[in-house]
Amino acid sequence: xxxxxxxxxxxxxxxxxxxxxxxxxxxxxxxxxxxxxxxxxxxxxxxxxxxxxxxxxxxxxxxxxxxxxxxxxxxxxxxxxxxxxxxxxxxxxxxxxxxxxxxxxxxxxxxxxxxxxxxxxxxxxxxxxxxxxxxxxxxxxxxxxxxxxxxxxxxxxxxxxxxxxxxxxxxxxxxxxxxxxxxxxxxxxxxxxxxxxxxxxxxxxxxxxxxxxxxxxxxxxxxxxxxxxxxxxxxxx
Amino acid sequence: xxxxxxxxxxxxxxxxxxxxxxxxxxxxxxxxxxxxxxxxxxxxxxxxxxxxxxxxxxxxxxxxxxxxxxxxxxxxxxxxxxxxxxxxxxxxxxxxxxxxxxxxxxxxxxxxxxxxxxxxxxxxxxxxxxxxxxxxxxxxxxxxxxxxxxxxxxxxxxxxxxxxxxxxxxxxxxxxxxxxxxxxxxxxxxxxxxxxxxxxxxxxxxxxxxxxxxxxxxxxxxxxxxxxxxxxxxxxx
DNA sequence: GTCTATAGTCGGATAGAC
DNA sequence: GTCTATCCGACTATAGAC
Numbered sequence: 064x065x066x067x068x069x070x071x072x073x074x075x076x077x078x079x080x081x082x083x084x085x086x087x088x089x090x091x092x093x094x095x096x097x098x099x100x101x102x103x104x105x106x107x108x109x110x111x112x113x114x115x116x117x118x119x120x121x122x123x124x125x126x127x128x129x130x131x132x133x134x135x136x137x138x139x140x141x142x143x144x145x146x147x148x149x150x151x152x153x154x155x156x157x158x159x160x161x162x163x164x165x166x167x168x169x170x171x172x173x174x175x176x177x178x179x180x181x182x183x184x185x186x187x188x189x190x191x192x193x194x195x196x197x198x199x200x201x202x203x204x205x206x207x208x209x210x211x212x213x214x215x216x217x218x219x220x221x222x223x224x225x226x227x228x229x230x231x232x233x234x235x236x237x238x239x240x241x242x243x244x245x246x247x248x249x250x251x252x253x254x255x256x257x258x259x260x261x262x263x264x265x266x267x268x269x270x271x272x273x274x275x276x277x278x279x280x281x282x283x284x285x286x287x288x289x290x291x292x293x294x295x296x297x298x299x300x
Numbered sequence: 301x302x303x304x305x306x307x308x309x310x311x312x313x314x315x316x317x318x319x320x321x322x323x324x325x326x327x328x329x330x331x332x333x334x335x336x337x338x339x340x341x342x343x344x345x346x347x348x349x350x351x352x353x354x355x356x357x358x359x360x361x362x363x364x365x366x367x368x369x370x371x372x373x374x375x376x377x378x379x380x381x382x383x384x385x386x387x388x389x390x391x392x393x394x395x396x397x398x399x400x401x402x403x404x405x406x407x408x409x410x411x412x413x414x415x416x417x418x419x420x421x422x423x424x425x426x427x428x429x430x431x432x433x434x435x436x437x438x439x440x441x442x443x444x445x446x447x448x449x450x451x452x453x454x455x456x457x458x459x460x461x462x463x464x465x466x467x468x469x470x471x472x473x474x475x476x477x478x479x480x481x482x483x484x485x486x487x488x489x490x491x492x493x494x495x496x497x498x499x500x501x502x503x504x505x506x507x508x509x510x511x512x513x514x515x516x517x518x519x520x521x522x523x524x525x526x527x528x529x530x531x532x533x534x535x536x537x
Numbered sequence: 538g539t540c541t542a543t544a545g546t547c548g549g550a551t552a553g554a555c
Numbered sequence: 556g557t558c559t560a561t562c563c564g565a566c567t568a569t570a571g572a573c
Binding site: 089091188202231232235236242244254270272 | 330427439479480481491508509516523
């Protein structure tokens with residue numbers, strides 16, 4: 064651990080290394096990113112990585128912590144609002160649907176928009192492909208919370224309890240409609256023959272996203288029970 | 301290029317290197333996979349990589365080609381059947397819906413099931429995160445074709461032409477409902493607190509997947525036009 | 538805190554014997 | 556086709572001057 068210094072550029076190198084780490088680890092993954100490349104790109108000394116973080120792995124952990132912090136500051140309050148609405152037993156179906164719409168818009172904005180979200184998602188994906196010792200940091204700090212918010216509102220709208228297996232699977236599936244634009248960005252851009260997802264395209268995704276999610280909720284009937292009811296249930300909120 | 305030998309184990313080393321490459325490149329990515337690790341795991345000589353493939357990059361290309369070949373043999377005929385049905389102007393809406401259901405089942409089976417599909421998806425994801433010079437191989441050989449089949453049937457069911465931007469975006473979004481279980485496998489397993497997606501879970505995904513996709517198609521109204529029609533269109537197939 | 542120098546390891550590629 | 560030996564550059568980490 065570095066002792067606090069008293070200069071104007073306190074922690075400047077440390078911060079720069081983390082920001083560079085977000086970019087490079089995202090692009091190439093943990094193993095394929097060299098400390099030399101990190102130090103050079105951050106205009107820092109090679110030794111500074113060991114000094115500030117104890118080594119490459121320490122820097123990586125710091126990068127994950129930084130990412131989780133940034134993203135939760137961005138969407139944490141929104142997720143809390145969703146949970147509050149869902150905890151209110153008297154919330155109307157329309158209120159819940161409106162919450163769902165906000166969640167779609169937030170999801171698309173946070174996942175797809177912005178430069179930093181790209182590096183973030185890249186690291187997230189790397190961890191999904193080959194989880195490192197720091198996977199927990201991302202899962203508990205971010206992914207689980209996003210899922211919980213979606214599951215809460217979908218649970219209310221479908222009548223399934225939040226610990227229900229089908230609800231959890233469906234929650235992931237529904238989120239997948241938006242996650243794919245981040246995860247399959249390269250293929251998406253190729254398919255649309257463009258270089259970035261414009262604001263116009265994002266707005267289009269939000270619009271049909273809301274339509275699709277509402278259609279799914281409206282058409283919901285549980286399928287996971289052995290002898291599941293095959294008619295619509297009209298008696299849910 | 302190696303000259304054909306006349307022994308019983310003709311190409312045995314070559315084949316073994318490719319199979320090992322699928323696994324290791326998938327796990328660690330191109331850069332982070334060493335030729336030494338490849339050779340050792342394949343029980344082959346270090347020099348054999350250069351001999352057979354001209355180097356590490358050549359082996360990687362061969363791995364991608366192998367993957368595309370395997371997967372297209374698996375689903376190519378099915379995709380062709382979908383295209384045939386969609387090209388038939390007299391196909392009923394029910395026939396098209398049935399085709400869509402088959403597509404969901406195929407998608408889930410191919411993407412999520414099987415051991416080899418894991419390594420395949422891992423490489424696919426690596427290429428999406430940081431496309432290499434061989435990205436085209438995967439895109440043109442596999443991804444584009446899968447998208448085309450989905451777009452064809454969704455185009456018929458929604459009335460949108462296959463070159464329509466909204467159709468292409470929606471196609472990706474709908475596929476995302478299933479892709480997420482591969483892409484977010486680590487988080488999914490963690491969320492369900494299990495170690496693999498059992499057949500029972502996959503069947504559950506197929507069942508609600510079909511329900512969700514049908515709900516989306518039923519609730520479809522275009523959103524991409526500036527002054528889009530806001531009622532249902534009942535005049536499509 | 539920053540920088541240089543260096544130790545010790547591992548990387549890809551290849552030459553040349555068999 | 557296979558294998559050994561080897562080149563040489565790049566890697567992480569650390570010691571020690573400033």
